[in-house]
Amino acid sequence: MADKSWLENLPEAAQAYLEGRRLDEVECIVSDLPGIARGKAVPASKFVRQDYFHLPDSIFFQTITGDWGEAAGADGFIERDMILRPDMDTATAAPWTGDWTLQVIHDAFDRDGNPVPFSPRNVLKRVVQLYRDKGWEPVVAPEMEFYLVARNIDPAKEIEPMMGRSGRPAAARQAYSMTAVDEFGPVIDDIYDFAEAQGFEIDGITQEGGAGQLEINLRHGDPIKLADEVFYFKRLIREAALRHDCFATFMAKPIAQEPGSAMHIHHSVLDAKTGDNIFSDADGAETPEFYHFIAGLQNHMPDALAVMAPYVNSYRRYVKDHAAPINLEWGRDNRTTGIRVPLSSPAARRVENRIAGMDCNPYLGIAASLACGYLGMVEATQPKPEFKGDAYEGEGDIPRDMGQALEGFDAADKLQEVLGQDFGRVYSIVKRAEYDEFLQVISPWEREHLLLNA
Known part of the structure; x- marks a missing residue:
């Protein structure tokens, strides 16, 4: 992506969205286990110069509540950086933003170039x-x-x-x-x-x-x-x-x-x-x-x-x-x-x-x-x-x-x-962490029916 010619190779809808406008920002995103978009927003001028960016693999160990499952493996919770590479076929507008922004889904790889096995998009692939x-x-x-x-x-x-x-x-x-x-x-x-x-x-x-x-x-x-x-x-x-x-x-x-x-x-x-x-x-x-x-x-x-x-x-x-x-x-x-x-x-x-x-x-x-x-x-x-x-x-x-x-x-x-x-392995650990957290919550049903009757 050394020059701006990449803009000419965007999907048709993204090109139409940007026609006559200057691209301000690119959201570099990846889906975590719950399906939340994680990533970074970078200026378009920086995005055009980068072939990848880094995020820690711990984003896939995070529960829906923001807590963490102990799923890092034998090396421990060191939050190793992944290499996230854009799939430019997924480039699309973020039309609700205040400036002209694109979203691009990225694929997650380890430092040896292997797909990260617990990245949801890689599982489907x-x-x-x-x-x-x-x-x-x-x-x-x-x-x-x-x-x-x-x-x-x-x-x-x-x-x-x-x-x-x-x-x-x-x-x-x-x-x-x-x-x-x-x-x-x-x-x-x-x-x-x-x-x-x-x-x-x-x-x-x-x-x-x-x-x-x-x-x-x-x-x-x-x-x-x-x-x-x-x-x-x-x-x-x-x-x-x-x-x-x-x-x-x-x-x-x-x-x-x-x-x-x-x-x-x-x-x-x-x-x-x-x-x-x-x-x-x-x-x-x-x-x-x-x-x-x-x-x-x-x-x-x-x-x-x-x-x-x-x-x-x-x-x-x-x-x-x-x-x-x-x-x-x-x-x-x-x-x-x-x-x-x-x-x-x-x-x-x-x-x-x-x-x-x-x-x-x-x-x-x-x-x-x-x-x-x-x-x-x-x-x-x-x-x-x-x-x-x-x-x-x-x-x-x-x-x-x-x-x-x-x-x-x-x-x-x-x-x-x-x-x-x-x-x-990772999915089960993260989901069990969520489930254990839920079991610590006392529901209104329990308070209504068990408080004075149990």
């Missing part, structure tokens, strides 16, 4: 490469659910829906209502404007079943590119909400009596040579690989749940008859099952994972889901028979809390081999 080594090209399409809520600066206060355009709180459950979407019109307008400035294509925005709950669908594509977009979108949506005196939250279950927020992940797999969907044969029928992929989700997702449902709050989402699955049954066009096969043409045949929560790190959630499907295809296992009817009438077969999920994750040798054993 590892899984995608395993598919490509088999001659497969994985394709995903994420759906993002989230709530727009009233500003909440007191953790002791319950979260409430935001005030809509009509002046009434968004209290009605009006799924798919266009009037309900219009209640949040100014926020949605900014979401569209920011997304356009960043070069992102939104496939649609709908009102979901919760009060103030929205869903954004993204077009299918490369898993790494789509994870980058979800990573960017979380920040984009939060910034749009702040402009209108409300918060956007991606908590799995922010409001007790409302549905939770999921990141449904649609999967298909292409033959790398022909580009054909391997879930369909030449006659359009379902293939063995289609069934093996479903079996992989059924067999391995319980062990992967600690990644797809990464917080204690995540498990409050899995409530019977409350728009979230409670088991890993599969069915065609059945939204009560954890694994759904949507209506589609044979060329677009896909499998939808409805288990992952919107609170998961998008790189890790997609990586874990792909890993389960990959193991199913490699093992050539068969799924349980298709479930017919209401799957909420069945028994739950997924972990019910974070402790149980972590026990399964720690014992899942095959899953950790796919995701990377060093990632598994």
Whole structure:
């Protein structure tokens, strides 16, 4: 990057954003385990002269609370510098800033040039490469659910829906209502404007079943590119909400009596040579690989749940008859099952994972889901028979809390081999540190029911 010619090679949307303007600053960012953007903001004049920058590897040992897991390894907590190199294909606008700023996602390497194994983007790249080594090209399409809520600066206060355009709180459950979407019109307008400035294509925005709950669908594509977009979108949506005196939250279950927020992940797999969907044969029928992929989700997702449902709050989402699955049954066009096969043409045949929560790190959630499907295809296992009817009438077969999920994750040798054993070690340590911290908190329920009755 020795000269300014790099500006001419930026993605088209970034070039359009800067047309006729002088770039002031570049945000050099990387996703930590929770999915928070970590990095440095540097003047554009400095960015053009640097090929990399440094951050300590301890950013991947940090919990959601800002505490630290003892995950540094044999050398101890010395906060060794990583080498972070920009992926210029990810350069995009930061349109909410006061000056002309770009964001660029960086990849993390050690001093020998090896990918840092517990960097979330590297974990996803590892899984995608395993598919490509088999001659497969994985394709995903994420759906993002989230709530727009009233500003909440007191953790002791319950979260409430935001005030809509009509002046009434968004209290009605009006799924798919266009009037309900219009209640949040100014926020949605900014979401569209920011997304356009960043070069992102939104496939649609709908009102979901919760009060103030929205869903954004993204077009299918490369898993790494789509994870980058979800990573960017979380920040984009939060910034749009702040402009209108409300918060956007991606908590799995922010409001007790409302549905939770999921990141449904649609999967298909292409033959790398022909580009054909391997879930369909030449006659359009379902293939063995289609069934093996479903079996992989059924067999391995319980062990992967600690990644797809990464917080204690995540498990409050899995409530019977409350728009979230409670088991890993599969069915065609059945939204009560954890694994759904949507209506589609044979060329677009896909499998939808409805288990992952919107609170998961998008790189890790997609990586874990792909890993389960990959193991199913490699093992050539068969799924349980298709479930017919209401799957909420069945028994739950997924972990019910974070402790149980972590026990399964720690014992899942095959899953950790796919995701990377060093990632598994670090992830478990950090998540157990979070869980131990949570267990020290006394909840209002305990004070109400145990104080005088226990």
